[in-house]
Amino acid sequence: MDVAAASTAAGKSSPAPLIAVVGATATGKSDLAIALAEQLGGEVINADALQLYRGMDIGTAKVTVEERRGIPHHLLDVLEVTEEASVSAFQRAAREAVTAIRSRGRVPILVGGSGLYVRAALDEIEFPPTDPTVRARLEQRAADEGVGVLHRELVIADPEAARTIGSHDTRRIVRALEVVELTGRPFTAFLPRPVHHDASTVQLGLRLERPQLHERIASRVHRMVDDGLLEEIRSLRGRGLDRGRTARRAIGYEQGLAVLDGTLGCDQAIEDTISGTRRLVRKQDTWFRRDQRVRWLEADAGEELLPRAIAEIEAAVTAHGGHRP
Template identity: 75%
Template structure:
C-alpha cells in the first residue's frame, strides 16, 4: 500500500445488488483497511440470508464493524448508529488503518459522512402534540408551527401531520428551528471519498432476480422461522424488511412461495430506484461501472483516491 497522508475515509455506496460488499473487502485488503457497515438491516443479528450479509468465512479476515449489533425486536436508530459508526472509524484510524464505509442505506451513510445533527425526541411531548393535532387538524397545527418556526413551516406541507408534529417537538425540546437540523451536503472529514457502483437497469434486474432465488435456496424460510422464535413479529423495522415480510406471509399461509418471490423482486426493484435517486442527488459521489471485471473494478476504485495519478473526473 502506498502511503497516503491523511488516510482517506472511503465510502462505497450505491443500490442493492451492485457488488458493494465485494469491492469493499477487496479495497480493505489492498489498503490495509477495516469495514464499517452502513446497511440498516445488517445491523440485526440473524438477518443474514435476506440481507445478503457476507458470511464470516468470506470476509477474507477483514474486520467488520456495525454488523449484528441489534436484536430483531429493537428499533434501529440512525442517531445511535451515527455515534457508534463514527467511534468505530476513529478506532480504525487509531490503529493506523483505512476505514471503509459500505452500504446502501442513504441516511445512514450521510449520518456518518456529513455534518448532520439529530435532535432529541420525547414520546410524551410527541404524544401531546399528536393529540392536539388530532383535535384541531393538520392545517391548524401547521398554522401554529408557522407562528413559532416560520422557516420550517415553509418547507413542511400543511397536510404533513407527521413532520409538523416532529418540527413542533424539536422546537419545544431544543428551542431551535427544525430546519437547523436538516442535513447539509458537507463532509465532516475533507479526506472523504465516496465511490458509487452503478449498473444498467437490465443488468441490475437480472442480479436482483438471481439474488432472491439464491436467498430462497440458501434457506431464507428457515432463517425467518428461527427469527420468529426470537421475536421477529414484534420488530417494527425488522419484520417489514423486504424478503422477511414475504417469508412471514409464506409461513403464515397467506402467500405462496412463487408469489412471495415475485413480491420480493418487485419490492427490491422499488428499493433500488429509491437508492439510485438518493445517491444520484449527491454530486460528490464518484461513479464507476459495477459490471467491470474484478481487477479493473479495483483499479477504477483506487483511481478515485487522493494521490492517485489515474484519478478520474466524476461521472454524472
C-alpha cells in the first residue's frame, strides 16, 4: 500500500495523509504507530509531552531504539528536564516535521496521549503571547493577596474562562489574566477549535475496557520499578530534575523523588503512581472521546488491529477525496 502516493479524484497530487494515533496511556499507541510506519512507509512524530525530555525513559514508557525497529522517530529527547515544555514550540516543531517527512515521500504518523499537544499539532490553534514580567507580577499578587482575588478579576475580564477554571487553580488563572492583559482578548478566544489544520488528517483512537486498562497500568508501573525507575530518577536529579517545573511533577517521577527524600515508602509510591495514572486515563478518555473525528479501534484486537487500522485510513483518504491507497 502506497499511502504517500494517494491523489485526488481530479488527478492532482495530494500530500500523504497525516495519521494520528491517539488514546489513553497503556493502550498500545506506540506499537500501532510503528507497525503502521512499517506498513505504509512512514515516520513517527512524538506527541507525548513527557517524552520530549531526555532521560525520562522508563517512567514515560518511551520506546527504545530497538523497539523502534529502524523507524525514524521525531521530537523525542529534545528537552532537558530543567526546561519547561511549550505547546506553541511543539506545534511549530511538529508541523515542520510533517513537512519534512512528506518531502521525503514518507507518511507522517503522530502518536501520543497528551491531548493539548495532539490538538496543537492537528487543529487550528492560535497561541497567545507570554510575558515573564506580567506573569511574575500576577503570581506575586496571587501569593500576597490570595488566588481568590485574581479569580474574581477573571470573572469580570473573562466570565467564560472563570466558569471553566477552578477558583484555586493559580496557574491557569494567572495565565488567563496574562492573556487578557497582553492581548485585550479573552483567554477563551484562543481555545482549540475542532478544525483540522491539515485537511488530510486521519485520527485513529485506541480504546480498551477500563478493567483491562487498569490491569495494564498496574503491570506497567510494577515493570517500570523493576526496570530501574528509581535509579533513573536518581540520575535525573543529578541533572536538575528538582528544578524542572514540568518534569518533576510527572506521575511516577514526583513519587520517586519523594521516595529518595525519605518522605514516601516504595509501596505507597507504587500505589500512588498507579492511582495517578488511572486519573490521567480518565482525563484522556474524556478529552479524546468528545472528538467526533476520531475513528476508534479496539486495542485488544490482536493481529486484526493493524489491518483494521489500515482499512480506516483507506476509508478516510477516500472520504477526503483521494483514491484509496
